[in-house]
Amino acid sequence: MTASALVDWFVREVLPLEAALMHFLQQNWRNPHEIADLRQDVYVRVYDAARKQIPTHTKAFVFQTARNLLINRVRRDHVVPIEAVPDLETLDVAADLPSPEDATIARDDLRRLRSALDKLPPRCREAVILGRVEGLPGRAIAVRMGVSDATVSEHLANGIRALVNEVYGHDPNSKGQS
């Protein structure tokens, strides 16, 4: 397993499942503030497991991992009975998912990105437009906006996070994510 094959697999097969994974976690976990941590833990487990061997059925593996994680958390926290986590068989998350290829070249990407861009706070939006749309380097953005390099960095980092969430098809109205 080369490092680049692992990254390649993760990008092509795991990340396109993110919208469905988030949906699954939101449906099956009460505390919305823990969803981002749960998603990260799923990714970490899946990625670490794939270091040894890349699973044949990525989708099933990812959701099985998510389910096991929720069950372990339930046991550990003694918060809800185990029955609160449904069987994978009763879930339809695995069906009707766009293929990775579809997700990558979705035709409405631009429209969605644009609306995500419009939702950013004004200064953050300005920095992202100058950087990502116009292609200016950070220093030039700082000069244009009359702010410090550190402020530009902050705006760009926040803007990138918001845009990337949009790319992965997050529901902007739900809680528990950035």
Added chain:
Amino acid sequence: MSASEQKSMHSGSALDIEGQAALWLQRWQFWDWSPSDQAELDAWLAQSTAHEVAYIRLMSGYGRTERLIALRAPRLDRSMLGRLFRIAAAAGVVVALGSAALIYSKPKEVTYTTPIGGRQTIMLADGSRIDLNTDSALRIGTDARRVTLDSGEAYFQIKHDSARPFVVTVGEHRVIDLGTKFLVRSKMDHLDVTLVEGRARIDSGNGGATQSVVLTPGDEVIATAREITKVRKTPQDLSNELGWRRGVIVFQHTTLADAVAEFNRYNPNKILIGSNAVAALKIDGTFPSDDPDSFVEIAQDILHLRVERRGESVVITK
């Protein structure tokens, strides 16, 4: 608790990590980037799988925000951008050595231009190589795997990285490398892409209707604003089309009109053709691209055409 879970929990919450990863990503993308920055990032990535997956996730997602450049207002910002490119170049971010330029890790956006008859080789930090032909302009973005061919022709030999595909933008077309050697030429109203080795994809159009075509070796694709057509090339054709990298132009049953147009790309003193009958004649041969006189002599001595010098130009007639 698994080891990985422990590791990730020591590193803070997922949103904290995402924030750190975003700061790294923007630093890599928008600011000067030195080998010590790279070492620092590598160390951060090695700290935990959570860091690594957060970074991969942002990196890959960020790559897909590429389409936002479709929102660029071209006329408004051109002059300002041009000025900034010059400033970036003057700041010495890129070290140019004779006709070859070497980009160390993390450049600003830089424009390369060749004069008529000029040629330039650009070596990228990832081992990819770009040969720029006569009278061409190419911009390399702050992400060195995003280049724009503004005019002319370039030959790309790209080190493949599936996590970071190499993308050449020409007008509203994008050539996306899937492990590749390919030739891109921007003409007045269309784009010509020839794939020599590997695989590549062309996406045409912005926003609404995007058309995609996948190329296999020997395919030449001609993309206009409206349509994409694909033709097959023989290995001999491919080798001929790349003759300019050796400083030669190769003609094979080429009409005189096309041959002259080809010479005129490389030389400021133009050759003109006086009549349609002459334009339709066909020739074979290999010529130094910077020596139109050798071509004119053949027209005169072998094809028995009349050659007339008018100022800086040469007119060929029957």
